[in-house]
Amino acid sequence: MKPKRDVNFKAPANQNEIPFGAAFPAGHLTATNAGYRTFAPQIDYDKCIRCLFCFVYCPEGAICKDDVDAKGREGKLTIDMDYCKGCGVCAHECPKKCISMVKEG
Numbered sequence: 001m002k003p004k005r006d007v008n009f010k011a012p013a014n015q016n017e018i019p020f021g022a023a024f025p026a027g028h029l030t031a032t033n034a035g036y037r038t039f040a041p042q043i044d045y046d047k048c049i050r051c052l053f054c055f056v057y058c059p060e061g062a063i064c065k066d067d068v069d070a071k072g073r074e075g076k077l078t079i080d081m082d083y084c085k086g087c088g089v090c091a092h093e094c095p096k097k098c099i100s101m102v103k104e105g
Contacts, residue, residue, distance in 0.1 A: 037086035
């Protein structure tokens with residue numbers, strides 16, 4: 001379940017190009033992360049018990065889960081860095097502490 005993206009976004013050049021009402025349906029990303037994130041979450045998949053706390057608590061919806069894996073378990077969790085703001089809520093809420101915040105750059 002990955003968030004939607006609008007890769008064909010074009011900023012309006014003048015006032016006449018600004019749409020009346022909503023420009024895009026909710027959930028569209030018109031630009032990637034602006035680069036202000038200083039720490040990025042990394043998941044240690046050996047420790048992860050797939051409790052999905054990080055998925056539930058992520059304020060940006062940046063954590064995605066795949067479907068069921070080959071062994072019939074819940075799917076693998078991935079972090080979409082285009083949406084992630086580096087807030088650290090996922091690392092704080094993880095009961096097994098398998099998410100660590102790593103300095104970017």
